[in-house]
Amino acid sequence: MSEQQSTDVDLVVVGLGPGAESLATGAAAAGLRVVAVDKHLVGGECPYYGCVPSKMMLRAADSLAEARRVSQLSGEAQVVPSWAPVARRISEEATSGWDDQIAVQRLEDAGVTFHHGVGRLDGPGRVVVTLPDGATRAYEAARGVVLNPGTRPAELPIEGLAGTPYWTNREAVQATELPGSLIVVGGGPIGAEMAQVFQRFGVRVTLLEAGPRILGPDEPEAAQVLEEVFVEEGMRVMTGVEITSVSHADGGFEITLGSGDTLRADKLLLAAGRTPNLDDIGLETVGLDPQARTVEVDEHLRAGERLWVIGDVTGKGAFTHVAMYQSAIALRDITGQDGPPAQYHAVPHTTFTDPEVGGVGLTEEQAREAGLRVRVGTAPMESSSRGWLHGPGGRGLVKVVEDADRGVLVGATAMGPSGGEVLGFLAVAVHAEVPVETLQQMIYAYPTFHRTIETALGALEETR
Ligand SMILES: Cc1cc2nc3c(=O)[nH]c(=O)nc-3n(C[C@H](O)[C@H](O)[C@H](O)COP(=O)(O)OP(=O)(O)OC[C@H]3O[C@@H](n4cnc5c(N)ncnc54)[C@H](O)[C@@H]3O)c2cc1C
Numbered sequence: 001m002s003e004q005q006s007t008d009v010d011l012v013v014v015g016l017g018p019g020a021e022s023l024a025t026g027a028a029a030a031g032l033r034v035v036a037v038d039k040h041l042v043g044g045e046c047p048y049y050g051c052v053p054s055k056m057m058l059r060a061a062d063s064l065a066e067a068r069r070v071s072q073l074s075g076e077a078q079v080v081p082s083w084a085p086v087a088r089r090i091s092e093e094a095t096s097g098w099d100d101q102i103a104v105q106r107l108e109d110a111g112v113t114f115h116h117g118v119g120r121l122d123g124p125g126r127v128v129v130t131l132p133d134g135a136t137r138a139y140e141a142a143r144g145v146v147l148n149p150g151t152r153p154a155e156l157p158i159e160g161l162a163g164t165p166y167w168t169n170r171e172a173v174q175a176t177e178l179p180g181s182l183i184v185v186g187g188g189p190i191g192a193e194m195a196q197v198f199q200r201f202g203v204r205v206t207l208l209e210a211g212p213r214i215l216g217p218d219e220p221e222a223a224q225v226l227e228e229v230f231v232e233e234g235m236r237v238m239t240g241v242e243i244t245s246v247s248h249a250d251g252g253f254e255i256t257l258g259s260g261d262t263l264r265a266d267k268l269l270l271a272a273g274r275t276p277n278l279d280d281i282g283l284e285t286v287g288l289d290p291q292a293r294t295v296e297v298d299e300h301l302r303a304g305e306r307l308w309v310i311g312d313v314t315g316k317g318a319f320t321h322v323a324m325y326q327s328a329i330a331l332r333d334i335t336g337q338d339g340p341p342a343q344y345h346a347v348p349h350t351t352f353t354d355p356e357v358g359g360v361g362l363t364e365e366q367a368r369e370a371g372l373r374v375r376v377g378t379a380p381m382e383s384s385s386r387g388w389l390h391g392p393g394g395r396g397l398v399k400v401v402e403d404a405d406r407g408v409l410v411g412a413t414a415m416g417p418s419g420g421e422v423l424g425f426l427a428v429a430v431h432a433e434v435p436v437e438t439l440q441q442m443i444y445a446y447p448t449f450h451r452t453i454e455t456a457l458g459a460l461e462e463t464r
């Protein structure tokens, strides 16, 4: 423990991802003396480098794809993509030029003492903040400390990669000009969303995935449809690849694969997972492992004496909505209010490709691994009147996974146009454990995409 004289406060919040930003504000509103610290931008990855700019990019790319469908539906349209409006919207409307002044002001107006600086635990309830000029401040927090440090793009130990000017999501959302060609490494949500954006803007994209399919944690049927759509749009998708070396020369990248093949592109975007920002936050000073990928938390987000942890590093789903959900529960616990504990049986997610891939709860494979007697029902979106009449761009599916012994859905996938919106229905069903019998007896408005849910429920059967 450091000998530095400390200032007494009630709560110190280290790392201001979206959840902690609202937690700090709420704690100050509840009358606590709150100190908050972020080493970069208040709000974290989501508003500046993640959800918000990437969804602006996807909105733009979707408009191009829809315009290209005019020839099949309604006449002729000449589509000439331009990245300038996308770059401008991201810089001016979404991120204020990657400046968090407004967010800082909001915190301070709420009564929070804010520092731009690096926060580090220094024993239970103690935090040392290193300010940009190197000065340090020590705080003793009577109520405790909240950690919300998030993640950073994972680096890959590939020969030749380090030191090359590769992009991560952070550079990709700041691009002001597009490359002619791009290799995207990683077919998870970041890689899939980004690859489709750039492909639709005319970049020649190759998507490399080490696993057997893209969107590995989602249902394989959904991953297969998405891969087919990507390929139809002109993208090269390679799964099961091993990258053995990377080099950069003459303004371009060269990648060698385990198969011996060589790929070349102007730019390389690494979207191969995330590294938790836990390695240098002083976890060892409170008896926790700084090398761990996640911090174990209880149902009130407590991780130890006077310590709460929220966000991606809890391993409960690396999504903004999970961080916000946890934030509200931790705030209640900190301020001594009653409320329901955290439950994670119905965590929803949507990958905003076109078609969107929404999922909630368990996949079929996860349900079987959990030892459940599983019934599964699947229906293609095109089998519904709406999916069929939608025509181009209407691909997708609904898959429902039932715990047959209890007669409730434990997981579901909604893929298609507005798949993430259709998912809302299924999220309620899984969250509230609505009996499948009830779901089967409902009336589904005609002709909606969500009528595909009725068809999938009608197809429920035990397949193994
Ligand atoms: C490209 C991309 C797209 C995404 N799209 C979506 C989406 O559509 N929907 C969705 O739900 N999620 C999406 N996500 C995930 C989402 O961004 C995260 O789940 C969300 O930001 C919550 O993360 P977090 O709260 O754990 O922390 P983060 O948002 O990572 O923020 C952590 C903060 O802590 C700070 N920090 C870290 N260590 C310290 C320290 N020692 N001292 C001080 N400050 C520190 C960091 O500077 C940062 O500001 C996306 C992510 C990416 C990268």
Ligand SMILES: NC(=O)c1ccc[n+]([C@@H]2O[C@H](COP(=O)([O-])OP(=O)(O)OC[C@H]3O[C@@H](n4cnc5c(N)ncnc54)[C@H](O)[C@@H]3O)[C@@H](O)[C@H]2O)c1
Pocket: 156, 185, 186, 187, 188, 189, 190, 191, 193, 208, 209, 210, 211, 214, 215, 216, 241, 242, 243, 271, 272, 273, 274, 317, 318, 319, 349, 350, 351, 352
């Ligand atoms: N729409 C959304 O909600 C959204 C969008 C983007 C990100 N996110 C969140 O951010 C998290 C991180 O996203 P992500 O896509 O970076 O990570 P991820 O871990 O979900 O996916 C990374 C992918 O990269 C692959 N990979 C790893 N090493 C590789 C290698 N050497 N060569 C080729 N492929 C390799 C993995 O097999 C995996 O499929 C997501 O899991 C999600 O929780 C959410």
